Amino acid sequence: MIRRNQRTGELAYYRCWNRQPVPLARLVKVAGRRWSTEENFQSAKTLTGLDQHQVRSWRSWHRWTLLAMLAHAFLTVSAVTQPDDPAPTELIALTRNEIRRLFTTLVSAPVHTLRHRMHWSHWRRRHQYRARRSHYQRRTQPTP
Template sequence: MYGQAPGRIENCQVAVFLTYATCTGYAVLDRALYLPQSWAGDPDRRDEAGVPEDVHCRTKPVLAQRLITDALDAGNPARWVAGDEVYGNDPKLRKALETHSVGYVLAISCSHRVTTATGKIRADILAAGLPKRAWQPRSASDGAKGPRIYDWAWIEIAGDDDKHTTGCRWLLVRRNQHSGELAFYRSWAPGPVTLAQLVKVAGRRWSIEENFQTAKGLTGLDQHQVRHWRSWHRWTLLAMLAYAFLSILAAGQRELERPSDGLIAFTRHEIRHLYAVLIQPAHTIRHRLHWSTWRRRHQHRARTSHYQRRSQLTP
């Protein structure tokens, strides 16, 4: 495949990844390589890249729906799904999640139209009429420099096809406390939930995206140099397995050995670093563990300082 970069065209692959997030860790469960129509309809390109005959052009929401359905059918429990605008704007994906009784908080564009008691209206226009009392400051997640606090509001909406469909629906709106910039989400749950719950699910997207970037850096998820369909799937599978291995070790270590005062818990970065020096030892194990402890203590001090500064700046 080819992607357009500033002033040039480069080789690239576009894929949909399914990340599983819990309170103890993250893992990449599955992936699907996107095949554009320009490739799907070109027999020569398909043969050269080894694309199977039964693979056709599918949109990213269609690929995501397949990945989620496969994961649920395999017995992976999930209460919520989060995603960006590409997925939030797709009604078929939202309907599939509702059919499986899986709640969602999916980003949508400002021009996305939602159904209210008075008819369909753009999300940004609906948000513009919110009174001051509708906004509540909430922390969506903890960042590297402290809680990510925004103003949030929610508005009850109806389904696109039937106002009497099951479940509860909301338009969730996020406002930056400094710039006033707005972000919008379509939300659904099988039953009543609190605003705090929806905000936490929306905040999972940041954590998932950060962990996805971590997988690229730690296990080379995006460092493949391949041009064949099978090779791409083999490489990403190995990278996903390696990332899951680090996640399991980090979660297990936190359960077995609580970090002492002044130290952060073992992270995937730290575990990978220790494995790297064990494979190619340049110093004694005691020396390496000493530096590991020093790094964890330094990171704890830095995080504590950032959180204290953020709490002082928060109104």
């Protein structure tokens, strides 16, 4: 299977094999799962410090990894279970990054008022919505 980048024209090759014939749509779906898995690991490293442990023993590494993955699962479930349209139309939905940021600022020693923190979250999500909309508009334009 060959995938071509729409913008650069770069080709990516996948070697696929199965005992029985498989529809192309299923092959594409399986190949695409690789990217979501890599993104989830990268997100876990960034959000929950999955890669911050200094290994000294198997038991401590196992506990650290389990704790980081549970924290990442908490953020993921919190983001997925948000109501479909809780926010005004010019905001993106709450993401794992935003939930972690809000959770951290609400739990840690308050530096600013709750109103200030919620206003800052609203501003950031509105900015991300506009950036995403602009990105999608640019991608739908035909390449020269």
